[in-house]
Structure formats: C-alpha cells, structure tokens
Amino acid sequence: xxxxxxxxxxxxxxxxxxxxxxxxxxxxxxxxxxxxxxxxxxxxxxxxxxxxxxxxxxxxxxxxxxxxxxxxxxxxxxxxxxxxxxxxxxxxxxxxxxxxxxxxxxxxxxxxxxxxxxxxxxxxxxxxxxxxxxxxxxxxxxxxxxxxxxxxxxxxxxxxxxxxxxxxxxxxxxxxxxxxxxxxxxxxxxxxxxxxxxxxxxxxxxxxxxxxxxxxxxxxxxxxxxxxxxxxxxxxxxxxxxxxxxxxxxxxxxxxxxxxxxxxxxxxxxxxxxxxxxxxxxxxxxxxxxxxxxxxxxxxxxxxxxxxxxxxxxxxxxxxxxxxxxxxxxxxxxxxxxxxxxxxxxxxxxxxxxxxxxxxxxxxxxxxxxxxxxxxxxxxxxxxxx
Amino acid sequence: xxxxxxxxxxxxxxxxxxxxxxxxxxxxxxxxxxxxxxxxxxxxxxxxxxxxxxxxxxxxxxxxxxxxxxxxxxxxxxxxxxxxxxxxxxxxxxxxxxxxxxxxxxxxxxxxxxxxxxxxxxxxxxxxxxxxxxxxxxxxxxxxxxxxxxxxxxxxxxxxxxxxxxxxxxxxxxxxxxxxxxxxxxxxxxxxxxxxxxxxxxxxxxxxxxxxxxxxxxxxxxxxxxxxxxxxxxxxxxxxxxxxxxxxxxxxxxxxxxxxxxxxxxxxxxxxxxxxxxxxxxxxxxxxxxxxxxxxxxxxxxxxxxxxxxx
Numbered sequence: 001x002x003x004x005x006x007x008x009x010x011x012x013x014x015x016x017x018x019x020x021x022x023x024x025x026x027x028x029x030x031x032x033x034x035x036x037x038x039x040x041x042x043x044x045x046x047x048x049x050x051x052x053x054x055x056x057x058x059x060x061x062x063x064x065x066x067x068x069x070x071x072x073x074x075x076x077x078x079x080x081x082x083x084x085x086x087x088x089x090x091x092x093x094x095x096x097x098x099x100x101x102x103x104x105x106x107x108x109x110x111x112x113x114x115x116x117x118x119x120x121x122x123x124x125x126x127x128x129x130x131x132x133x134x135x136x137x138x139x140x141x142x143x144x145x146x147x148x149x150x151x152x153x154x155x156x157x158x159x160x161x162x163x164x165x166x167x168x169x170x171x172x173x174x175x176x177x178x179x180x181x182x183x184x185x186x187x188x189x190x191x192x193x194x195x196x197x198x199x200x201x202x203x204x205x206x207x208x209x210x211x212x213x214x215x216x217x218x219x220x221x222x223x224x225x226x227x228x229x230x231x232x233x234x235x236x237x238x239x240x241x242x243x244x245x246x247x248x249x250x251x252x253x254x255x256x257x258x259x260x261x262x263x264x265x266x267x268x269x270x271x272x273x274x275x276x277x278x279x280x281x282x283x284x285x286x287x288x289x290x291x292x293x294x295x296x297x298x299x300x301x302x303x304x305x306x307x308x309x310x311x312x313x314x315x316x317x318x319x320x321x322x323x324x325x326x327x328x329x330x331x332x333x334x335x336x337x338x339x340x341x342x343x344x345x346x347x348x349x350x351x352x353x354x355x356x357x358x359x360x361x362x363x364x365x366x367x368x369x370x371x372x373x374x375x376x377x378x379x380x381x382x383x384x385x386x
Numbered sequence: 387x388x389x390x391x392x393x394x395x396x397x398x399x400x401x402x403x404x405x406x407x408x409x410x411x412x413x414x415x416x417x418x419x420x421x422x423x424x425x426x427x428x429x430x431x432x433x434x435x436x437x438x439x440x441x442x443x444x445x446x447x448x449x450x451x452x453x454x455x456x457x458x459x460x461x462x463x464x465x466x467x468x469x470x471x472x473x474x475x476x477x478x479x480x481x482x483x484x485x486x487x488x489x490x491x492x493x494x495x496x497x498x499x500x501x502x503x504x505x506x507x508x509x510x511x512x513x514x515x516x517x518x519x520x521x522x523x524x525x526x527x528x529x530x531x532x533x534x535x536x537x538x539x540x541x542x543x544x545x546x547x548x549x550x551x552x553x554x555x556x557x558x559x560x561x562x563x564x565x566x567x568x569x570x571x572x573x574x575x576x577x578x579x580x581x582x583x584x585x586x587x588x589x590x591x592x593x594x595x596x597x598x599x600x601x602x603x604x605x606x607x608x609x610x611x612x613x614x615x616x617x618x619x620x621x622x623x624x625x626x627x628x629x630x631x632x633x634x635x636x637x638x639x640x641x642x643x644x645x646x647x648x649x650x651x652x653x654x655x656x657x658x659x660x661x662x663x664x665x666x667x668x669x670x671x672x673x674x675x676x677x678x679x680x681x682x683x684x685x686x687x688x689x690x691x692x693x694x695x696x697x
Binding site: 373 | 426455485489498501502508513518523527551559622
C-alpha cells in the first residue's frame with residue numbers, strides 16, 4: 001500500500017517545439033492554429049531555439065548544453081508554479097531521464113580524437129560534471145537523492161515513477177522529476193540507419209505514416225506527497241512499467257508488455273480501465289509502434305479518445321514521457337484535447353483514430369503511454385487536481 | 387520478517403570471471419597485473435596503466451546473431467548476471483515469475499567504445515557509415531535490453547547513469563522496487579569498461595592510479611532466505627560524518643572505477659558470514675555529495691556484532 005498516495009503534482013514546466021512554457025504551449029494546443037515546422041533534408045528534427053536571455057537569467061556560460069539549459073528553464077517554471085521560491089530546509093530529490101544528458105557526447109572531442117589529433121581531454125572530464133540531474137541538484141541546492149536514468153523513450157515516465165518511490169520511502173519531501181533531450185547528429189543518423197525516420201513530419205496512426213520525427217525539449221514536474229500543503233495542479237494516481245523481453249528495437253506486436261504495465265498502473269490507481277477519460281498515446285508514427293499500441297487500444301478501450309502529440313513536439317526520446325505528462329496535465333486542466341497533428345487517414349489495421357479537432361469533455365483521468373527502444377513500457381495514470 | 391537480501395552474486399573483473407576468482411584473489415592477496423599503454427599527448431608521450439578483463443566466456447548455446455550484437459561491455463554484464471542468477475537459483479532453490487523479476491543496470495559510461503566506433507564510422511564515411519546494428523547496440527539501455535531478452539526478465543527495467551552516484555542509485559532503485567512490492571526479485575548489474583577515451587584522458591593525469599573495469603551483479607530478493615549472503619540494511623543519499631566516509635579498500639583488485647564501490651558491496655556481502663559485521667560502503671562525488679550502502683548479516687542471524695566498520 002502506498003502511504004503518501006495519491007501524489008500531488010504542484011508545478012509543471014515545459015519547453016518543446018509546441019511552445020516555451022505551459023502558457024504558450026496551452027495557447028498553441030487550444031487557441032491558435034498551430035503551424036508545425038516542416039521537416040526538410042536540412043532541418044531533420046524539431047528543435048527548440050535557445051534564447052540568449054536564458055544564459056543571462058541563470059548566469060550560465062555560453063557552452064552550457066542545450067539540454068541542461070532547457071531542463072533549468074523548465075524546472076524554474078515548475079518551481080515558480082508550485083510557489084517554491086526557496087528550497088532551503090526541504091529534502092529535495094532530482095530524478096531525470098535523458099539520453100544525451102548522461103552520455104559522453106563531446107562531438108568535437110571525438111572528431112579530433114578519431115582523426116588522430118591530440119585533443120584537450122577537458123570535454124571528457126566535463127562529462128563528469130554535466131550529468132543533468134547532478135547539474136540541477138547543484139544549481140538549486142537540492143539536499144536529497146539524485147538520479148539519472150537512460151531507458152530510451154520511457155526514461156521521462158520512469159523518472160516520474162522513481163520520484164514517487166522516493167516519496168513513498170520518505171527519502172525526500174518533494175522531487176524535481178521529468179526529462180530533457182537534445183538531438184545530436186549521430187542520434188539522427190542512428191535512427192535513420194534503422195529506417196525509422198520520416199522524410200516529412202510524423203503522422204501518428206495514419207495509414208500513410210513513414211516513421212518518426214525527432215525533437216528536443218524538456219518536461220519537468222514537481223511531485224510531492226499527498227500531505228503537502230501546496231496546491232495541487234494535478235495528481236499522479238498510478239504508474240507501472242514492464243519489459244517486453246522480445247526484441248532490441250521493436251515492440252511486442254501484441255503489446256503484451258504494455259498491457260502488463262497498464263494493469264499495474266490501474267491497480268495502483270485503484271480505478272477500473274473504463275473510467276479513463278482519454279489516452280495520451282506514444283504514437284511515434286512508426287509502423288510497429290502505432291500498430292502495437294493501436295491493437296491494445298482496440299482490444300481494451302475502443303471508445304476512449306486518443307491523443308497523439310508528437311506532431312507538435314517531435315519524438316523527444318528520453319524526455320517524451322515527461323513532456324507528454326505535462327501535455328496530458330494541460331488537457332486535464334483545460335478539459336480539452338488538442339488536435340493530433342499529422343493524423344489524417346485512419347489505418348484499418350491499427351484501428352485507432354486520434355483526435356482531428358479540439359475536443360471538449362469531462363476528463364477526470366488519463367493514461368500516458370511510453371514505449372521504449374529495447375522493449376521497455378511505462379505508463380502513468382494522471383488525474384485532475386484534488 | 388521482510389528485508390532486502392543479496393541472494394546471488396556474480397562478477398567479472400581483471401582477476402577473472404566468476405566470484406571464486408575474486409575470492410581466491412582476495413584470499414591469496416593476488417592482485418592482477420596491469421597493462422600499460424603509451425599515448426601521444428601535447429604533454430609528450432605518457433603511459434597509462436589499466437586492468438583488462440580477460441576474454442569473456444559466453445554460453446555456447448547463445449546464438450551467434452545475439453553475441454554479434456552485444457558490445458564487449460554488454461558481454462561482461464551478461465557473464466556476471468548469468469553467474470548471479472545461477473548462484474541465486476542453486477543457493478535458494480527459488481524460481482521467480484518473469485513478470486515479477488526486475489532488472490537494473492548501473493554504469494557511468496555504458497558501451498562507450500562501441501558508441502565511439504559508431505560515431506567514428508560516420509565521421510570517416512559520412513551518413514552511409516551509420517551502422518544500424520552498431521547504433522542499436524550502443525545506446526545506453528541496449529545492455530538492459532539484451533539482458534532482459536536473454537534471461538526473460540519482464541518486470542520493471544532501468545539503466546542508471548548518474549556518474550559517482552550510480553552505485554547507490556542502482557541499488558536504491560532495486561531496493562525500493564522490492565520494498566514497495568513492484569517486484570519479487572531484482573537483478574542488478576553494475577560496472578564499467580575502460581574505454582579508449584578514458585585511457586587517453588587518464589594519460590593527462592599525473593597520479594599513478596590503475597584504471598579498472600568489470601561488472602558485479604546481485605540478485606536481490608525480499609524473502610528472508612537462510613541461504614542469502616547478506617542483507618542490504620539501508621541505502622542513503624544524505625551526509626555522513628567525516629569519520630564515516632570511506633576509502634576504497636580493494637581497489638588494487640578491480641582498479642579505479644566510478645562504479646568500483648559496487649565491488650566493495652559484493653566483497654562486504656561475501657565477508658558477512660566470516661566477519662559478522664555491518665559495513666558501510668560510501669562514495670563521495672567531486673562536489674561533496676555522498677551516497678552510502680549498509681550491508682550486514684541477514685535478519686535470520688541473531689548473534690552479530692553491531693559495530694559499524696567503514697572500509
């Protein structure tokens with residue numbers, strides 16, 4: 001039994017191609033006709049344009065990585081939303097997911113080394129100090145557990161689940177959790193070599209889908225115990241994760257692993273599946289992912305609304321689960337679902353038609369799916385503020 | 387009674403493959419011989435000493451197509467995990483449902499050499515040099531993926547990459563999954579291989595340390611089993627007093643490694659039946675953050691010395 005359930009989400013922060021900050025993202029989802037950025041041979045992913053003012057605002061040197069800077073901006077937004085001006089005296093944990101945020105990503109160092117030159121090893125040692133979770137913990141003076149996971153596309157959701165586990169173990173009073181991601185050239189080339197990238201903007205669940213579009217961004221939640229005195233913006237009702245143990249890059253075709261993760265989530269949330277208001281799908285636009293997810297939805301919740309948001313943000317890899325948790329929370333707050341950009345023509349084999357216009361409704365709860373490279377599945381059950 | 391117990395152990399390091407290799411090396415004080423490599427740097431020619439894991443013995447029945455996809459580091463993890471799982475099964479006789487088995491891999495660098503090879507091919511050949519199999523095998527969680535597929539682990543699965551806080555983080559994640567009933571058994575594999583980049587960078591340092599590599603694996607369970615090695619009493623991220631901070635005691639056997647304290651946890655567990663003491667294994671980061679693990683006799687043993695000893 002969870003002692004501190006349900007967990008309060010007291011603040012959210014987000015940066016992605018869908019918008020800088022929750023307010024701009026909300027307007028792009030529900031009030032404006034959002035213009036998705038076209039994908040071309042020269043612009044192969046959905047980037048976030050870094051603003052000079054961020055370096056000044058946080059007193060960061062210009063060589064601060066994009067993903068650390070985005071995480072910082074999103075975290076500050078989340079802390080501001082939660083009304084947390086000062087973390088002194090609080091046990092604060094930092095739980096994040098990222099691919100680039102914990103990898104030795106020194107492109108120039110590698111290039112120079114591989115060319116037989118003798119580069120300065122400083123970038124290699126810089127790797128020790130630039131792990132995003134430790135970077136945030138130092139910046140905000142967090143005296144609590146610190147963790148970074150790299151579970152591919154489920155990292156963001158997994159980090160939120162870890163945050164809840166820490167609260168449950170009373171290791172800390174609140175947790176800065178979520179994910180951040182940047183797109184390095186080698187990452188794009190890797191996905192392209194696997195023939196998973198689309199030459200145009202991704203088309204989740206569409207019969208003409210050709211693959212994924214990479215994106216960068218950060219999504220941060222402030223997660224607290226149910227007993228926290230701060231106002232709730234949403235609640236984390238449950239989480240669950242599993243491993244397909246099937247294939248290194250493709251999901252289980254019948255989504256058996258996803259099914260196990262959902263069952264665990266619903267058990268923790270103490271809710272029957274039928275009460276779920278909508279599903280925020282992983283919806284990458286790849287043949288295998290959308291088919292597997294679609295099969296699960298068709299089998300279990302054929303009449304539940306499905307939203308796929310990667311047409312706005314791109315596939316932000318390790319940050320996706322966290323960014324989409326924030327987007328799900330925005331939908332719960334607005335009681336509206338955005339258009340699933342990129343979807344036009346349903347695929348009979350997939351059997352899922354996500355939203356094609358802004359939909360209003362009464363949504364108390366939602367499920368957010370993340371399916372990862374390597375066969376990981378993570379699910380979050382989010383609810384309206386209590 | 388409930389607790390978190392180390393019920394199986396596996397290891398691969400410069401002393402050899404298998405826990406008996408480590409035990410014998412410690413008993414006989416037989417330290418491995420380091421290799422030496424000379425690097426050209428802007429400071430002149432510099433030599434680096436490092437330990438190297440011998441060729442990993444992989445099971446004969448593992449398909450070649452699977453072995454080919456695994457990085458060297460992935461193979462080290464596989465060997466260590468295979469031993470730990472077999473050890474747990476033979477010691478405890480327990481079978482675990484695949485859906486209730488979890489997996490945590492902890493590493494500061496993961497398959498860095500393979501990731502560099504992937505990048506190098508693109509640098510030399512352009513986009514056509516991007517190898518799909520190299521990419522898939524070089525992403526950080528590919529090791530966990532290979533392990534979950536090979537051993538049929540279907541529960542929660544995570545790869546922890548938090549530099550000096552990796553050991554504590556990986557063990558804590560498994561500990562919480564067990565305590566919070568998210569799994570019945572968790573396999574934890576922690577370690578690193580020393581990479582070309584690391585050896586090159588090390589050549590610029592003036593100290594005489596020996597770079598290490600290796601992987602130690604634990605099978606953690608929540609049952610109070612008679613045959614478990616030790617109990618993990620607590621794992622924390624808070625400050626300890628100065629006299630509780632540790633230094634690596636057995637680093638001469640596995641080498642300087644960010645994830646080296648995982649070997650200290652394993653050695654503590656092996657020593658528990660003999661020394662019957664709790665032991666704190668702690669690790670400091672460069673910025674002064676600390677993580678610690680307390681390992682002690684399993685709950686079922688009542689007569690043990692409660693003096694806490696730091697290595």
